[in-house]
Amino acid sequence: MYQALVGQMCKHLVQLEHWLDATVAYAESKKIDADRFLDFRLAPDQFALARQIQITCDTAKLGASRICGKDAPVHADTEKTIAEIKTRVEDVRAYLAHFGAVDYDGAALRVITQPRWEGKTMTGADYFLEHVTPNFFFHLSHTYAILRHNGVPLGKRDFLGPLTMHAPA
Amino acid sequence: MYQALVGQMCKHLVQLEHWLDATVAYAESKKIDADRFLDFRLAPDQFALARQIQITCDTAKLGASRICGKDAPVHADTEKTIAEIKTRVEDVRAYLAHFGAVDYDGAALRVITQPRWEGKTMTGADYFLEHVTPNFFFHLSHTYAILRHNGVPLGKRDFLGPLTMHAPA
Numbered sequence: 001m002y003q004a005l006v007g008q009m010c011k012h013l014v015q016l017e018h019w020l021d022a023t024v025a026y027a028e029s030k031k032i033d034a035d036r037f038l039d040f041r042l043a044p045d046q047f048a049l050a051r052q053i054q055i056t057c058d059t060a061k062l063g064a065s066r067i068c069g070k071d072a073p074v075h076a077d078t079e080k081t082i083a084e085i086k087t088r089v090e091d092v093r094a095y096l097a098h099f100g101a102v103d104y105d106g107a108a109l110r111v112i113t114q115p116r117w118e119g120k121t122m123t124g125a126d127y128f129l130e131h132v133t134p135n136f137f138f139h140l141s142h143t144y145a146i147l148r149h150n151g152v153p154l155g156k157r158d159f160l161g162p163l164t165m166h167a168p169a
Numbered sequence: 170m171y172q173a174l175v176g177q178m179c180k181h182l183v184q185l186e187h188w189l190d191a192t193v194a195y196a197e198s199k200k201i202d203a204d205r206f207l208d209f210r211l212a213p214d215q216f217a218l219a220r221q222i223q224i225t226c227d228t229a230k231l232g233a234s235r236i237c238g239k240d241a242p243v244h245a246d247t248e249k250t251i252a253e254i255k256t257r258v259e260d261v262r263a264y265l266a267h268f269g270a271v272d273y274d275g276a277a278l279r280v281i282t283q284p285r286w287e288g289k290t291m292t293g294a295d296y297f298l299e300h301v302t303p304n305f306f307f308h309l310s311h312t313y314a315i316l317r318h319n320g321v322p323l324g325k326r327d328f329l330g331p332l333t334m335h336a337p338a
Contacts, residue, residue, distance in 0.1 A: 008303070120337060165291055
């Protein structure tokens with residue numbers, strides 16, 4: 001299950017890269033600097049686009065690495081351009097692609113904790129379903145919503161990406 | 170897995186009801202009509218709040234019923250008030266609560282189709298992971314984002330809801 005969910009996250013990160021390409025094309029058509037979008041946000045006390053994308057990446061990266069008991073590569077959150085943030089997304093996708101079925105052995109029962117949890121723990125299963133999955137989609141959807149709110153032409157198919165459909169029998 | 174994911178959706182629908190309560194309280198504090206929020210949207214060609222909530226409900230309801238091979242109750246999409254839309258959310262939660270482990274037997278391999286798919290099909294597994302789950306979180310997150318964009322005081326904990334944490338050993 002975790003491998004399937006992480007696989008879906010990788011697909012959504014590919015879609016996110018397409019959204020960034022669409023943002024650059026849209027900005028060019030309006031003769032504005034595409035990197036300006038990185039500072040846009042939906043509410044004064046919500047994160048701006050760049051941070052939404054960084055957290056989307058970190059949620060997938062740390063979610064997979066923690067339930068598999070591995071150390072994840074560190075990203076410094078210093079991206080200032082669409083090109084740099086796209087490289088971040090690509091890096092995380094490449095990292096996640098290395099996880100195979102065997103890496104998820106024991107993931108459901110692994111004990112997960114974080115410094116700010118003050119010693120409390122979650123099982124890998126609960127952590128992935130209750131924390132990682134909703135957080136990933138929260139920040140992914142906010143990324144999409146910030147772009148749509150600011151005029152980038154995207155639709156639901158750009159959000160979902162390709163579906164595994166079978167031709168009529 | 171499907172039962173666990175549907176269980177999470179039910180939890181998020183409870184949170185959504187809390188957001189609606191927070192919206193009513195916020196509107197009262199500002200002396201405005203809370204039902205006005207149902208027409209708010211983030212982009213001219215995105216759905217307004219009422220429709221985002223209706224689709225959030227339908228995605229969970231139809232996702233579970235289709236992979237379990239059951240007929241789902243029909244909702245007419247006629248809600249005009251926060252109170253009515255909250256009843257819709259409660260109805261769907263009650264419906265989903267009836268599904269037990271045995272209902273999901275064979276769900277992964279069930280053949281799913283929809284009129285607009287022109288005869289094409291998806292397996293229950295692919296449909297639930299590639300279509301239902303991202304769509305549910307897309308519309309749930311847009312619901313949250315519309316409320317935050319319009320001043321309703323909510324935070325990430327309101328989005329995630331309670332987490333299954335264990336006390337330090």
